Amino acid sequence: MDTNVNQELTTVVVAKVNGIDILASPVELGLVPVKPICEALGVASNKQIEKLNENPLYSSTGTLRVSVAADGKDREMYCLPFEYCMAWMLGINSANVKEEIREKLLDYQRKCVEVLKRHFIGNVRKQKEINRLEIQALEKINELTENKNRINAELKDEKDRLQKIRDERFNTQPDLFD
DSSP: OOEEEETTEEEEEEEEETTEEEEEOGGGTTEEEHHHHHHHHTOOHHHHHHHHHHSHHHHTTOEEEEEEOTTSOEEEEEEEEHHHHHHHHHTSOGGGSOHHHHHHHHHHHHHHHHHHHHHHHHHHHHHHHHHHHHHHHHHHHHHHHHHHHHHHHHHHHHHHHHHHHHHHHHOOSOOTTO
16 A cells, blocks of 8 residues: 655555545544545535435444545545445446546446446346255255155055064964965
């Protein structure tokens, strides 16, 4: 990771948006300031922060933190956990961003959609395969159960036959009319 020294604090580049480094201090490494991203995209940060605060997903994770601004000074900024920034940028209307970044944002959003599609379609395929394997196992269990029932019936018949043979052996009375 790239690091910069600023007022005895080490800052870390956590993302690059439109060629602009998005910095965070190691203390708050998981939190990313929203304003520099908005500036890099050319959207109004106050409007985006307002939208984030209206959304329960983001408002529950967003927080004000002192972070390093583009001018290198510490400023209190609205921050989101890094992974939430990725989701938030998926929802930014590309028509509202700087023209030179529009296609890059759309490409990022397409890639996010592709990742989500692969995840969920992959889960559907995995579930279909699990279902197929489960059906095979149930069919085998059914076949073995039928064989077991048939074998048990044959076993009972053989035991009955054996018992008749033994009964005959112990029957010492002559049968005169056989």
